[in-house]
Amino acid sequence: MTAEAASSAIPVPPAHLRTRVTGVEDEGMFQFFGRRISGEIRALFDTAGLPFGAPGQKILDFGCGCARVLRHVMPEADQARFHGVDVDVQAIDWCRVHLADSAEFTVTGRRPPLPFDDASIDVVYGVSVFSHIPEDDQRAWLAEFTRVLTPGGILLLSVNGAAVARMATTPVREQLGTEGIAYVHDGGIPGLPDWYQMCFHTREHVEQNWPTARLRIMSYTENAIMMCQDAVLLRKAGGDREEIR
Numbered sequence: 641m642t643a644e645a646a647s648s649a650i651p652v653p654p655a656h657l658r659t660r661v662t663g664v665e666d667e668g669m670f671q672f673f674g675r676r677i678s679g680e681i682r683a684l685f686d687t688a689g690l691p692f693g694a695p696g697q698k699i700l701d702f703g704c705g706c707a708r709v710l711r712h713v714m715p716e717a718d719q720a721r722f723h724g725v726d727v728d729v730q731a732i733d734w735c736r737v738h739l740a741d742s743a744e745f746t747v748t749g750r751r752p753p754l755p756f757d758d759a760s761i762d763v764v765y766g767v768s769v770f771s772h773i774p775e776d777d778q779r780a781w782l783a784e785f786t787r788v789l790t791p792g793g794i795l796l797l798s799v800n801g802a803a804v805a806r807m808a809t810t811p812v813r814e815q816l817g818t819e820g821i822a823y824v825h826d827g828g829i830p831g832l833p834d835w836y837q838m839c840f841h842t843r844e845h846v847e848q849n850w851p852t853a854r855l856r857i858m859s860y861t862e863n864a865i866m867m868c869q870d871a872v873l874l875r876k877a878g879g880d881r882e883e884i885r
């Protein structure tokens with residue numbers, strides 16, 4: 641079976657779960673963006689010369705929702721081991737029923753910890769999660785990802801950067817100009833917690849505030865995810881690869 645046939649064989653989640661991750665219930669949009677993002681993640685790894693989905697690699701989808709992305713990523717990397725976590729109990733329940741053979745799914749909290757040992761995960765990616773949560777939470781998660789990643793492990797996160805900020809209100813753009821980050825209450829999404837709102841970052845803010853002695857930015861790519869979110873690729877210190885920057 642081809643990877644595309646394998647992902648098509650996975651049932652489509654119900655409309656309310658699709659709406660929570662895509663913003664609309666349209667099934668075509670759910671499939672289109674899931675497939676597109678999966679390809680975008682792979683392209684970011686390829687461009688950086690990094691393996692994605694290698695046999696035995698342990699990959700975590702942080703904020704996986706109802707597996708919009710995982711359903712396309714997993715069939716193309718069937719020798720890797722996948723985990724998905726989310727605060728959305730209904731989405732994780734759906735994944736557990738329909739994707740139990742392909743990945744392990746866990747409900748996690750607003751803030752760390754993750755249910756993984758230190759240095760046990762090779763790749764963490766989070767699509768459209770830091771674009772919705774407060775900065776204190778982001779800081780706590782960056783530290784937690786650093787804990788669970790193997791030495792040399794890779795972290796990929798998407799953020800609402802300059803392209804999305806162009807569509808924001810004037811006060812949001814002003815706050816971005818002075819603070820480099822704006823966490824904005826926009827009404828939220830039915831079914832998700834109150835703190836799940838909108839967050840915008842400037843590239844400079846990410847580049848100045850995210851790196852630590854143990855976590856370095858490898859690349860910052862504008863409009864890399866869904867043609868509008870920026871992608872930040874980071875690497876935990878250690879392992880046998882040299883820092884790119």
Ligand SMILES: C[S@@+](CC[C@H](N)C(=O)[O-])C[C@H]1O[C@@H](n2cnc3c(N)ncnc32)[C@H](O)[C@@H]1O
Nearest residue numbers: 661703704705708709726727728750767768769
């Ligand atoms: C826009 S949706 C994207 C879902 C998925 N990454 C995708 O691209 O289809 C954001 C997801 O992040 C989850 N989320 C938000 N904060 C989280 C947190 N602190 N821990 C785990 N998941 C979180 C939400 O429940 C939601 O499923």
